[in-house]
Amino acid sequence: MTPKMHNTLWPGAVLSVSLLLASGATLAEIAIIANPVAGAGELDKKTAKKLFLGKISTIPGMDKVTLVGQADDSPTKAEFAKKVTKKKLNQFKAYWSKMVFSGKAVPPKEFANDSELKAFVARTPNAVGYVDASVVDDSVKVLLNVP
């Protein structure tokens, strides 16, 4: 490899690393979202954890909640499990296996990615779910941001 090629590649490498870092920073922030008409206000992290572990079925301001989540291969789900429930993805899955196969809870409806989940929440008054914070727009209401 010649010195000239080094010079050519260098800006590209810097750009790639920057993009990777930017991507990582985006993934690091999770937003718990609801439909804009939902009566719920700001959610605290403990309540969010209880809700997504199926320990509670309602939250202040919403006496009916349709819980939604993302597919197991979605990177947002792993990030959400780690940041909100303090579990690795396999632990989160094992936890929900206990809840579902004991008949005590119905698993949340799952979506393939952030945009599909956001679209569902935007059209469903009682839906509460989680997305990468970078995809949030006016079609949904943010109940909690988890950096």
Next chain:
Amino acid sequence: MNITKSSLACTLLAALATLSAPALATNWSDRIRISGFASANYHATDDPTSFDGPVNEGHDNKGSFGGTRVGLQIDAKVNDQFRFAAQLFSSKKEDYIMEADWAFGTLRLGDNLDLRAGKLKFPGGLVNEYISVGYATPWMHAPAVIYTELGAPNGPQMTRESYSGISLLGRQDTDDWAFEADLFTGELELAGSYVRKLRGATLRADWDDTMLFQVTGYSGVMMGVEDIADAPGMAANMEGENHRALLYGFKADWNDIVVYAEKGRVEMADLSMMKADSWYTTVGYRIGKLLPTVTYESYKQGAGSMQEDQQNTTTLGLRWDYIRNVALKFEISRIKTEKGFGLFPQNSTPDASVNMFGFGIDTVF
């Protein structure tokens, strides 16, 4: 009995199809969920005597995939107040005949109160309500001293079964704690007998999903006890007697440290031969995708009677979350029988020390 249960399974499927018809006409995917689990387990010992199960169905030196099983679950939300769930179960031990392990309706009486009715999984023991789901536990099979295999000729017989009846399930949570009380009544159908007038309660206290404390107490009356070939006269002694049990459990999952501990006592009237005390402790440490564990189990039955059993088992286990939704498991156990035959069949003569190893694969879908 299998035919009856299979018929029940078919009826349930038909009922669900009927139940879901209006939903199918609208948004069925929001109302019905189907999920499942499967485990393929192999065990072998270095002794010809069958362990924790009937002859040819327990674990012996011929090796067996007897723990292999599969389950399919259907959850149907009828409306905001009522939902129905059924779990169809099939195992090698039952020749893969599909049976309804449990099926019940849940009526929501309030935000924190449910009334459940139907055939429900017995709530005694930390893991009994999902005991068939290997993926949800660290072990290949839950400790036999508490969770004796169905149909096993010996053992405490405290859990495993599903009961027919009703349950009132209440919950209350505070900042860090979540409390749950399950009051239940009904009847149990066992292999060769029934437990009628079953009444019991399970109380749970969960601290931030890190530590769980649980206690279960129940009692019932033994009815229709069939003669036991290896224990003549026992059926007459058991008929109409009060059967009761008390189980305590503790579970922790904190900073990759995993602990399970349970203790149980089961009694039948004042029959010393039927009084059993069991306990076990499992400690593990999660290292990435690996969860190595060590489990010690102790089982004593019939102290002071003509037939006294004392047995302990030490198991080294490993769970490996190999890929998403799939766990591989390996284990090796040493079973030491100090008095009687323990969880080996009645009147058998197992070696004082028997080794057992196993491997398996668990999945949920």
